[in-house]
Structures are given as structure tokens and as C-alpha cells.
Amino acid sequence: MERIFPTQTVTATLMWPVTGLATGTPVLVRKLTAPRRERRAEASALQAKQDELAAQAAKEAEAAWLKKLSAEADPTKRAAMTRTRETEKITMRQIQLEQAKADRKEKHGKVGEAAGAAALMLLVGGPLIWSLARPWVQPGIGLLLGVWWIAALIHAPAPGKTLAEDEQAPEQPVPAVEEEPSEEEPSDAPEVTAPTPADAHSLTASLTAAGSSVLLTRMAADLGAAHPLWKPSTRAVRALLAEAGIPVREGVRTPDGNGPGVHHQDVPALPSPSQEKAGAPVVANVAARQSANANANNADQAEPQKGFTTVPHPTDPARTIVIHPAGAA
Incomplete structure (x- = not known):
């Protein structure tokens, strides 16, 4: 009963005979027609393979004929070979059309014969068959509808799902995923860069x-x-x-x-190359809390002085900027 009535509320249970029939019928139809679809797909695949082989054979034959034609030095013989080839193509096409026409005629003849036999049987044996089967028509229809209804309820997906678990499409083979290089292995990929x-x-x-x-x-x-x-x-x-x-x-x-x-x-002006070369500070990894060199010889003077000046780094307290005066030896 849990499989036929997979609902939780009373309203859903009361409506399940109708909703289950509506949602289970497509699933049941797909399941019943699955073998036929598989046969059609297999026939289509075989036909496509056959067409591919035929096209490959025709291509190889054409290549062989072109090779043979190019090897012929006499223009007269080459023209005759070309005319013969065209005639063969036209003849083959006519044979194919005649064969297709004969196949259609044979198919239509079989359908006509079957229709005539069915009509004769209905005219001759129809009244007798109906008199014998009439008492069983209504019970048979009722039994068929009841079996279909129960099967649809069984195959109906549970509320909130599109397909029942047993009706899910077959799992497709999962493609092999290439293993990502480990963090320890060197990688040639460029490092993440951001604008400055x-x-x-x-x-x-x-x-x-x-x-x-x-x-x-x-x-x-x-x-x-x-x-x-x-x-x-x-x-x-x-x-x-x-x-x-x-x-x-x-x-x-x-x-x-x-x-x-x-x-x-x-927008301020960009620094000139000479200013960048002369005034660019040199950053050194000096220990934290190192006292700055505040000697008097670091003051601006008319002539360049030897030595350097240290100032704290603006963003990293553990570093100190060492500024060498321009022109220092």
C-alpha cells in the first residue's frame, strides 16, 4: 500500500487515484515502448553504419578511378573513360530508382492484401465473432482499465519527484577525471597577479x-x-x-x-625615469623596532653626504626603509 499511495496528507491520499493515474501513465507508456525504441535506435545505428561504409567504398572507388584516369596519357582514351564513368553512374541511379519503386509497390500490395483479408473476415465472420464476444466486451474493457490504473499508480513518481527511483534513466559512464597536480608539485601556471x-x-x-x-x-x-x-x-x-x-x-x-x-x-603627472632612478628608496629587511638613523649628517645639504637614513615602513611595522642619498658612493 505504501508503494501505491506514497502520500502523507489526507487530501493528497484522496487525490492520489487521479494524480497517480495522470503522472504514472507517461512512465508506464515509456516503459512499455522502451524495447521498441531500443530496436529502432539499433536499426538506425546499423543503417548509419551501413551508409558510412557504402560512402567510404564509393570514395575509395572514385579515388582509384581518378588515379587510373590521371595515369592515362592519351586524351582520347581519357575522354572515353570519363564518358563510360558517367554512363555507369546514370545506370546505377536508374537501377536504384527502379528497385525503390518495386519495393514501394510490393509494400503497398501487402498492405492491400492485408486490408482485404481483414475486411472479408469482418464481413463474413464479424457477426459471429461479435455474438460470441459481446458478453465479454464490457468486462474486458473494465478489467483492462483497472489493470492499467493499478500499473500507473505503481509506476507513478512520488510527490515532489519527476521519476520513481526504479524509472530513473540508466547511469551513464562517468568520464575519467584527470587528477589535479598536488600542491607540492611545481606548476607552470602563473601566480595570481593583481594590479598595483x-x-x-x-x-x-x-x-x-x-x-x-x-x-x-x-x-x-x-x-x-x-x-x-x-x-x-x-x-x-x-x-x-x-x-x-x-x-x-x-x-x-x-x-x-x-x-x-x-x-x-x-590626475597627477607620472614621475620621470630620472626621478625614479635618483629618488627611488631602497627597502631592506631590517629588524623590527630598530632605531632610525637620525644623525645630523642625514639632513639636506648643498653637497651629497655619505651614509643613509632609515624610516619606518608605512604598512609593515616589521620592516624599515633605508634611503641612500643620490650620488652616495
């Missing part, structure tokens, strides 16, 4: 060099294209611009439209 504030500054300067402002969405798209492993977003672009010291306006006019972005007048 310098990249954002350089991109902003290049996009606004013509005197037009740029939207944050445009910068996010360009930075994402340059760093495929980075997830572009306007929030990340804002953070990069803030670290680079570039203000963001909530409304700017650009060739791409209006919206939050960077005005072309707010």
Missing part, C-alpha cells in the same frame, strides 16, 4: 592624456584585461586610486558616458 596602485596611476594617465575624463567601469575593464586572474570591480579600482593619491568624482563626463570616475585635471 602604480598600474592604476599609469592607466589613468594614459586614458586621460587626450584631455578627457575616464569612468571607473572603463578602468576596471582595462585592468581586468591586463590581469586576467584579477576580478575587476569599481570598488577595487577606487581602492587602487586612493592608494595612488588620485581623487574620484561621483560624476564626470567621458566619451563612454557619465558617471563616477576620474577627472582629467585631477
Whole structure:
């Protein structure tokens, strides 16, 4: 009974004879017609294989004939061979058409003979057969409908499911999954890179060099294209611009439209190569809490002085920036 009435509420149980018949009939039909579908699929596969073999044989024959034709040096013989080949093709096509016509005629003849025999049987033996089978027609129809109803209830999927467990499609073979390289094995894949504030500054300067402002969405798209492993977003672009010291306006006019972005007048100039070479600080891994070199000889003087100056790192307290004056030996 649990299999025929797989419901939990009273309303669902009362409605199950109708809902079960409606949902179980398609499943039962699929199950009854499954062997026929399998035979049709097998016949189609065999026919496709046969057609493929025939096409391959025709291709090989054509290649052999072309090879033979190319080996013939006499133009007259080559023309005769070509005419003979065309005649053979036309003859084969006519034979195929005649064979198909004969097959259709034979098939129609068999159908006509069967229909005539059935009509003769109905005319001659129909009244006798009906007189004998009439008492059993109504009980037979009722019995058939009852058996179908019970079978549909048995095959009906449970509420909330599309198919019963025994009606699920056969499991397909799971393709072999390639094992991912372990963390210990070296990998040639590039490391995850993200744009830096310098990249954002350089991109902003290049996009606004013509005197037009740029939207944050445009910068996010360009930075994402340059760093495929980075997830572009306007929030990340804002953070990069803030670290680079570039203000963001909530409304700017650009060739791409209006919206939050960077005005072309707010972009600071990029440092020149000579300034980067002369004034770039050298970062050294100095122990934390090391006192800075605050000697008097580190002050700005007219002539270059020997020595260096240490200042705390702005983001990493465990590091110290060592600044060598330009021109120091």
C-alpha cells in the first residue's frame, strides 16, 4: 500500500487515484515502448553504419578511378573513360530508382492484401465473432482499465519527484577525471597577479592624456584585461586610486558616458625615469623596532653626504626603509 499511495496528507491520499493515474501513465507508456525504441535506435545505428561504409567504398572507388584516369596519357582514351564513368553512374541511379519503386509497390500490395483479408473476415465472420464476444466486451474493457490504473499508480513518481527511483534513466559512464597536480608539485601556471596602485596611476594617465575624463567601469575593464586572474570591480579600482593619491568624482563626463570616475585635471603627472632612478628608496629587511638613523649628517645639504637614513615602513611595522642619498658612493 505504501508503494501505491506514497502520500502523507489526507487530501493528497484522496487525490492520489487521479494524480497517480495522470503522472504514472507517461512512465508506464515509456516503459512499455522502451524495447521498441531500443530496436529502432539499433536499426538506425546499423543503417548509419551501413551508409558510412557504402560512402567510404564509393570514395575509395572514385579515388582509384581518378588515379587510373590521371595515369592515362592519351586524351582520347581519357575522354572515353570519363564518358563510360558517367554512363555507369546514370545506370546505377536508374537501377536504384527502379528497385525503390518495386519495393514501394510490393509494400503497398501487402498492405492491400492485408486490408482485404481483414475486411472479408469482418464481413463474413464479424457477426459471429461479435455474438460470441459481446458478453465479454464490457468486462474486458473494465478489467483492462483497472489493470492499467493499478500499473500507473505503481509506476507513478512520488510527490515532489519527476521519476520513481526504479524509472530513473540508466547511469551513464562517468568520464575519467584527470587528477589535479598536488600542491607540492611545481606548476607552470602563473601566480595570481593583481594590479598595483602604480598600474592604476599609469592607466589613468594614459586614458586621460587626450584631455578627457575616464569612468571607473572603463578602468576596471582595462585592468581586468591586463590581469586576467584579477576580478575587476569599481570598488577595487577606487581602492587602487586612493592608494595612488588620485581623487574620484561621483560624476564626470567621458566619451563612454557619465558617471563616477576620474577627472582629467585631477590626475597627477607620472614621475620621470630620472626621478625614479635618483629618488627611488631602497627597502631592506631590517629588524623590527630598530632605531632610525637620525644623525645630523642625514639632513639636506648643498653637497651629497655619505651614509643613509632609515624610516619606518608605512604598512609593515616589521620592516624599515633605508634611503641612500643620490650620488652616495
